Amino acid sequence: MALDKLGKELDALLGEGRVVRGNKIPESKRTPKEPLPYSAGDSIGNISARKVETASGAVLLHEELFPASHIHGEVPLDRFSSLEGLGNVLPTNAPPLPDLEKVIFLDTETTGISRKSMAFMVGIGRWVPEGGFRVAQLFLPAPPDEGALLETLNSECEGAMHLVTYNGKTFDMPLLEGRYTINGVTSPFKSMPHLDLLPLARRLWKRGAGSGKLQAMEAKVLSYHREGDIPGAEIPAEYARYLATGEAGRLPAVFTHNALDILSLGALLAAAAEVGREVTPRIKAEPVTREELIRAADAATDSYEKKKHLRKLAMVYKRAEEFDALLNVTAKMREEDRCDPWPVIEALKVLEHKAQDYLTGSEIAKEALELGFWHPDDREAIEKRLARLAKKAGE
Template identity: 35%
Template sequence: MTMSIKDKLRELERVRPPARTSVPPPVAPLEQLLGGGEQEGCFVVEQRYAVHEPYGAITLARLRELPGAVLGIAAKDDSVNALAPDEALFIDTETTGLAGGSGTLAFLVGVGYFEQDHFVVRQYFLRQPHEERAMLAALQRHLAERRGLVTFNGKSFDIPLLLTRTVLHRLRFDFASRPHVDVLHAARRLWKARLQDCSLGNLEAQILGVQRREDVPGALIPQIYFDFLRTGKADQLREVLAHNRQDIVTTAALLGCIGRLVQSPFQYAASRQELQQVGRLYREAGELETSIRLFEELVQHQQHGLDDHLALGFCYKSQRRFEDANRVWQRLIEGFPFHPLPFIEFAKHLEHRRRDYRYAHEVVQRALQALAHMEELHRPHNLLAYKADLTRREARLRQKQKTT
């Protein structure tokens, strides 16, 4: 049975924040082991990175140069258009599990941000579960200083988890109203066809050229924290904090690579697929001139690329460059006589703009014949989905010829 929102809120009300537990004192002070100290009732560690130092294939200074409009196109989110990288917080969490429910704690919250000539990573560490409210309150004050978020898979995991925890502690986080770039989503749009695996580790290696050494596996991190709570031994926590820091820096660097690829695709694209994906992003953002320039270049170097021609034709059509679009449809009909979409678009042009119902009817009949061949060959059913459209169009054009 699906719970209503009110029922969910009542359920949350019944869940109490973690009870105070006694953690054995660490063998050596945390300040010595982790390099941080207590601030605002919680333990905080800071690390600074010079933005002009290379991080694999890019410097973080390059990210700072990118306009928000470029990031908005990459994120497919207009709310990001006015967000400068300097105004964003880069967030990553380490948790006691992947379930993300009310029983999962974010025992480490890393926050990256630009400050003068450095990229700073501040990490809020939960020494004991009962310190969670103080940690979240400190994080809330930090969030108030910046207006945007950048995460890697944070829309699905990190941010919903933090929201759940703040509700339990009766704190208010305005995550929903903030521009939010999820780098995982943008990376998949650009590189899924090329890489298949768009995990942070693989993107870090394949796109940035960074190879981690002696990195703690993410699957072991919850147990390392539980061992710390049980024994007070914090040696392995250094590896956990290092892992979290690198995740945040990698997320920022990947956003820089994504942004520069979108901004200067002819300079940075490593494959045709990347140019295609950038062209689609510009088209979906309504930046048709840039999209047309990309697809014209692709078509020029591959005369029979179906997807590139289709994309170019629809860009022309969106700009009301109907004759240019018409030439694309005709070229595709000659080159791809078994794909119905160019036939449909050319028939629309003939019917609604040229009022040439006889010619449009001939084109539709050719498309139906092509689909009949496809059925005989047991070809993909997604092409056969056009059959109903073509059948209706054929009947309408036949009727129009009788009445004109």
């Protein structure tokens, strides 16, 4: 099914056009226009689940405990319990991970990839003190009960102090934060340190893996090859079909897909720690001058390191009031990461207050809003600057 057609069907099923962005969903709009054509049970096909009810509705929770002896690819789960050496391969300013019991591994399955999309499944992996890796999967049987999924997710995250995802900074977390805002539920992730494994995996293993995709890393690093896995691009259609018919279809395969993603997060983190234990930490002087920062940014193969050097360079130009150079650097940063609000905001400040180029500023703001997945606070900041720029430009 084409994504545009799927998106239209999901919009109709979810009634998303009735939601006012940034506001809590009114009670009158929490029910679909027509009754759902099925009754949600306590299982999805052959996947057993228990119903968790909150003031906002009900969500289904499937739990599975993988023993420490379980092997994922070539990685026994008991290796998850030791992250010694991980600090040797993390960026220098990355916060250290706490005790593993306080780390959560998160992955979502969503209705699509647009700004209107929602997560119909959220999987959480945690190491349990008695030994083993618990995977809890929250499934949304009825979209109007989305608040219940988020509230139950908060309960699952109690005591957590660090978040681990794969490409979560670009996709999963901006999407979830937006849904928290729409539903008027407080997010536990706003102030939680977040380690996105994608940049780290690219830096450590992309040359051999040939791709930064999770399944390529599974094959290269873990010697794990999925068999019969449902392609990610087909998952939204399975949920749409479930909403329309009430039939589980291939949703059990979606649960398996999500659980494998979470197991791979833990295994890759353990593998990264093993790499760290084999290297000697190197202490080197950070680039400081313009020339050093330019060379460091050009030489960086890791996206995180490149952005770090470019941001420092931008601040050098800002302090020197060399605004044309600052705009050039922020343009490079936007190309590197379209979901980083900092270079967008800095460029808009210069174009509004220094260059007084309101049209260019408006174009940059519009392009950013169109292309990026944004935390609601960042989107609001860009929208406010766009409104001022448009007014000054006479639009």
